[in-house]
Amino acid sequence: xxxxxxxxxxxxxxxxxxxxxxxxxxxxxxxxxxxxxxxxxxxxxxxxxxxxxxxxxxxxxxxxxxxxxxxxxxxxxxxxxxxxxxxxxxxxxxxxxxxxxxxxxxxxxxxxxxxxxxxxxxxxxxxxxxxxxxxxxxxxxxxxxxxxxxxxxxxxxxxxxxxxxxxxxxxxxxxxxxxxxxxxxxxxxxxxxxxxxxxxxxxxxxxxxxxxxxxxxxxxxxxxxxxxxxxxxxxxxxxxxxxxxxxxxx
Amino acid sequence: xxxxxxxxxxxxxxxxxxxxxxxxxxxxxxxxxxxxxxxxxxxxxxxxxxxxxxxxxxxxxxxxxxxxxxxxxxxxxxxxxxxxxxxxxxxxxxxxxxxxxxxxxxxxxxxxxxxxxxxxxxxxxxxxxxxxxxxxxxxxxxxxxxxxxxxxxxxxxxxxxxxxxxxxxxxxxxxxxxxxxxxxxxxxxxxxxxxxxxxxxxxxxxxxxxxxxxxxxxxxxxxxxxxxxxxxxxxxxxxxxxxxxxxxxxxxxxxxxxxxxxxxxxxxxxxxxxxxxxxxxxxxxxxxxxxxxxxxxxxxxxxxxxxxxxxxxxxxxxxxxxxxxxxxxxxxxxxxxxxxxxxxxxxxxxxxxxxxxxxxxxxxxxxxxxxxxxxxxxxxxxxxxxxxxxxxxxxxxxxxxxxxxxxxxxxxxxxxxxxxxxxxxxxxxxxxxxxxxxxxxxxxxxxxxxxxxxxxxxxxxxxxxxxxxxxx
Numbered sequence: 143x144x145x146x147x148x149x150x151x152x153x154x155x156x157x158x159x160x161x162x163x164x165x166x167x168x169x170x171x172x173x174x175x176x177x178x179x180x181x182x183x184x185x186x187x188x189x190x191x192x193x194x195x196x197x198x199x200x201x202x203x204x205x206x207x208x209x210x211x212x213x214x215x216x217x218x219x220x221x222x223x224x225x226x227x228x229x230x231x232x233x234x235x236x237x238x239x240x241x242x243x244x245x246x247x248x249x250x251x252x253x254x255x256x257x258x259x260x261x262x263x264x265x266x267x268x269x270x271x272x273x274x275x276x277x278x279x280x281x282x283x284x285x286x287x288x289x290x291x292x293x294x295x296x297x298x299x300x301x302x303x304x305x306x307x308x309x310x311x312x313x314x315x316x317x318x319x320x321x322x323x324x325x326x327x328x329x330x331x332x333x334x335x336x337x338x339x340x341x342x343x344x345x346x347x348x349x350x351x352x353x354x355x356x357x358x359x360x361x362x363x364x365x366x367x368x369x370x371x372x373x374x375x376x377x378x379x380x381x382x383x384x385x386x387x388x389x390x391x392x
Numbered sequence: 393x394x395x396x397x398x399x400x401x402x403x404x405x406x407x408x409x410x411x412x413x414x415x416x417x418x419x420x421x422x423x424x425x426x427x428x429x430x431x432x433x434x435x436x437x438x439x440x441x442x443x444x445x446x447x448x449x450x451x452x453x454x455x456x457x458x459x460x461x462x463x464x465x466x467x468x469x470x471x472x473x474x475x476x477x478x479x480x481x482x483x484x485x486x487x488x489x490x491x492x493x494x495x496x497x498x499x500x501x502x503x504x505x506x507x508x509x510x511x512x513x514x515x516x517x518x519x520x521x522x523x524x525x526x527x528x529x530x531x532x533x534x535x536x537x538x539x540x541x542x543x544x545x546x547x548x549x550x551x552x553x554x555x556x557x558x559x560x561x562x563x564x565x566x567x568x569x570x571x572x573x574x575x576x577x578x579x580x581x582x583x584x585x586x587x588x589x590x591x592x593x594x595x596x597x598x599x600x601x602x603x604x605x606x607x608x609x610x611x612x613x614x615x616x617x618x619x620x621x622x623x624x625x626x627x628x629x630x631x632x633x634x635x636x637x638x639x640x641x642x643x644x645x646x647x648x649x650x651x652x653x654x655x656x657x658x659x660x661x662x663x664x665x666x667x668x669x670x671x672x673x674x675x676x677x678x679x680x681x682x683x684x685x686x687x688x689x690x691x692x693x694x695x696x697x698x699x700x701x702x703x704x705x706x707x708x709x710x711x712x713x714x715x716x717x718x719x720x721x722x723x724x725x726x727x728x729x730x731x732x733x734x735x736x737x738x739x740x741x742x743x744x745x746x747x748x749x750x751x752x753x754x755x756x757x758x759x760x761x762x763x764x765x766x767x768x769x770x771x772x773x774x775x776x777x778x779x780x781x782x783x784x785x786x787x788x789x790x791x792x793x794x795x796x797x798x799x800x801x802x803x804x805x806x807x808x809x810x811x812x813x814x815x816x817x818x819x820x821x822x823x824x825x826x827x828x829x830x831x832x833x834x835x836x837x838x839x840x841x842x843x844x845x846x847x848x849x850x851x852x853x854x855x856x857x858x859x860x861x862x863x864x
Contacts, residue, residue, distance in 0.1 A: 157604075158604035158605045158612075159604075159605060159610070161600040161601070161604065161775075162536070162539070162544055163536075163539045163544075163769075163771040163772075163775075164539075164770065164771025164772060164773065164774035164775055165771070165774075166599070166600055166774055166775070167771070167773075167774035167802075167805075170774065170805050171805065174805055185605075185612065186605065186610050186611070186612075187611070187612065187630075206543075206544045206546040206547065207546070207547075208546055208607075208610070209546075209605070209610060212609075212610040270547070271518075271551075273540070273541070273543075275540055277767060296769050296770075296771065298539060298540055298769065298771075300543070341771060342769065342770060342771030342774070343770060343771060343773070343774050343798075346774075346801055346802075346805065347770075347798075367804075367805070368801060368804040368805065371797075371800055371801040371804050371810075372801055374797050374800070374801075375797045375798050375800075375801045378797045378798075382767055383767070385764070385765060386765070387765040388765050388766075388767055389765060389766060389767070390540055390766070390767060390769055391540070391763075391766050392540050392541040
């Protein structure tokens with residue numbers, strides 16, 4: 143499947159929802175790296191760009207529980223199209239609580255549930271008011287034999303996931319929990335789809351991961367924005383997060 | 393004084409132990425705002441249900457402005473002869489409320505003052521309100537706050553809304569389409585609203601907005617105007633949700649005369665009353681307005697309030713303090729760590745000040761820096777408007793603290809020239825780096841938990857300026 147002939151197009155799904163906790167930093171950093179790219183903001187009720195075109199990247203960030211339920215409903219008609227694009231290798235990044243929309247269902251504390259898109263095989267358990275906090279240092283291997291990429295990030299969520307990602311994880315965590323507190327495997331990866339619960343400015347803090355994303359988008363000539371500053375921020379986090387007992391607190 | 397449920401031996405033991413803790417704190421010159429409550433809860437987990445409460449209890453809550461509003465309301469009541477207890481020196485969570493009531497109680501638990509005006513943390517509605525139902529509850533607004541603890545406004549709204557009783561008199565901000573929907577089970581509400589202001593914007597202000605979509609259905613919102621961030625007037629194009637009509641409306645503001653006029657639409661004739669304010673900011677206006685409305689609801693007359701505000705009562709200066717040192721001006725301006733809105737409002741204040749500026753950013757929580765295994769979540773940096781510092785009048789920015797490296801990157805993404813940014817490793821190094829002689833004003837923007845550190849930094853800079861002037 144070829145990319146759009148209209149140049150680089152990054153589709154941001156439900157940006158009016160996905161502005162939680164600094165996840166907006168991801169789009170901010172991509173804009174700095176790709177000043178000539180077109181950013182398509184698809185709001186709730188709009189027909190997604192991806193419905194009949196092929197974006198260079200699909201981005202969806204964390205949102206509230208109510209907004210997740212709405213987003214799952216809004217994307218349901220495009221579920222098969224999303225699968226088609228994922229299978230074709232279109233890069234996608236779902237961060238914060240956004241991956242939960244891709245699972246089979248989300249179970250509320252009162253036992254009721256919300257149907258997910260069923261693109262990834264896991265179930266989300268919302269456990270409000272219990273808050274799960276952690277810092278993460280993990281390794282992303284783009285392809286067997288390729289140089290691993292160190293990724294740092296924060297996890298701040300009400301949810302734990304039930305499912306298996308042993309053969310489809312995003313990160314192998316050196317520090318921090320993964321799909322749930324028993325797991326050290328963070329998120330999912332399916333072709334060039336990355337679904338991760340890492341929240342906040344994931345891309346600004348991880349220049350090597352951005353490099354990989356830009357490359358799979360075909361933007362091999364694009365320069366990392368403020369690379370020195372980004373590397374310093376990344377290295378500081380990696381060093382700090384590795385200190386024994388390092389944690390986030392409420 | 394209102395007696396609560398039957399007191400148990402455990403309650404009396406808790407009371408004695410917490411009183412002893414207060415004595416020990418006083419002896420050792422420690423403040424320990426929440427310690428008495430912590431001690432009491434250890435012994436009697438349901439202590440708040442057992443202690444007597446003042447006859448009239450007011451809580452003030454909301455993301456931003458609750459401390460200022462609580463202090464203003466307390467000062468208004470005290471200035472008019474009311475004896476009351478506040479948690480100004482204590483905490484605003486359950487143990488802080490308990491500590492305040494313990495200090496106001498005899499060993500038997502009987503309350504001394506018959507009024508209480510206390511700030512209440514939003515998430516603490518869960519443990520507090522089922523045990524201590526206030527007569528009046530003021531909610532200033534809801535924004536995103538510390539994400540690690542409070543998640544998003546929707547989550548906080550759910551907690552607050554659920555635990556408010558049907559009887560409490562609610563004072564709500566009609567301009568906040570999030571918090572004005574509070575507690576549908578309660579029909580004892582009064583709303584306040586500010587009418588159009590000259591500096592209103594057509595859309596919400598800031599790099600992110602807490603109200604980009606309808607909080608009821610997720611639909612698209614159309615704004616008429618915004619006074620401050622998302623506070624203003626909007627309607628949902630899908631479900632029709634809109635701001636409620638207010639009973640207290642600030643119809644005009646005279647910035648030259650430092651007065652605002654409030655029309656009361658609760659009674660016939662819609663009387664108008666004019667009050668004085670000190671420093672003009674929209675945030676200050678909202679806080680003063682909320683306190684004024686609460687005071688009216690508590691029974692103060694407009695004349696009493698106006699007399700108090702005419703010189704005796706106003707917003708305390710701790711959050712914005714300026715000093716003149718020789719030809720230089722040094723301003724400390726408070727923000728709220730991990731709160732993008734409060735930080736953005738502080739940045740906005742700085743950019744709107746006249747003259748050239750140097751800005752020292754010490755926004756990381758000092759208490760976290762002291763904990764070697766605790767890290768601060770940096771997501772909020774991307775919700776704060778560092779873009780406001782992209783101003784030709786801002787000639788230098790010095791950043792210090794645990795998240796300084798992240799802030800340097802954030803400022804680069806905001807378009808700020810890295811040549812004007814200095815990353816300092818310590819507060820003395822930051823102050824030494826300030827080129828105060830090249831600017832009209834040096835601003836020290838600090839987190840509210842760093843008051844002492846900020847004051848020390850301002851002292852350090854003042855001393856440096858004075859010493860330099862002596863050398864000339």
